[in-house]
Amino acid sequence: MKEISIIITDKNNRKKKLQAPLSLGISLMEFLKASGYPIMATCGGMALCATCHVEIMKNYELLTEPSNDELNMLDTLPEVFPTSRLSCQIKLTENTPILEIKIRGELESEE
Numbered sequence: 001m002k003e004i005s006i007i008i009t010d011k012n013n014r015k016k017k018l019q020a021p022l023s024l025g026i027s028l029m030e031f032l033k034a035s036g037y038p039i040m041a042t043c044g045g046m047a048l049c050a051t052c053h054v055e056i057m058k059n060y061e062l063l064t065e066p067s068n069d070e071l072n073m074l075d076t077l078p079e080v081f082p083t084s085r086l087s088c089q090i091k092l093t094e095n096t097p098i099l100e101i102k103i104r105g106e107l108e109s110e111e
Ligand code: FES
Pocket: 029, 040, 041, 042, 043, 044, 045, 046, 047, 048, 049, 050, 051, 052, 053, 086, 087, 088, 089
């Protein structure tokens, strides 16, 4: 199974490198949740809640471009970065580059 490396920094600045599968057709948001990051993802991946907000630290320009819906949603956030994306709108496919990201969205209450 093909995989890519994703370097993830969480809100406590803990950095971790994980291998993400490319053949399951999942989104980056789904991968992050499955990996134990408590992203709220209230809308279930419909680009409607922005709680899955991530900042792309590496290879932003190699990702497929965000849709207008995604950009409009990002615009509603109080804090947004030049390389912000909604992780539910990034599908992990053969064309996905190695990524480095920072989690920026709202999390489920942390222990
Ligand atoms: S999960 Fe709601 S916008 Fe991504």
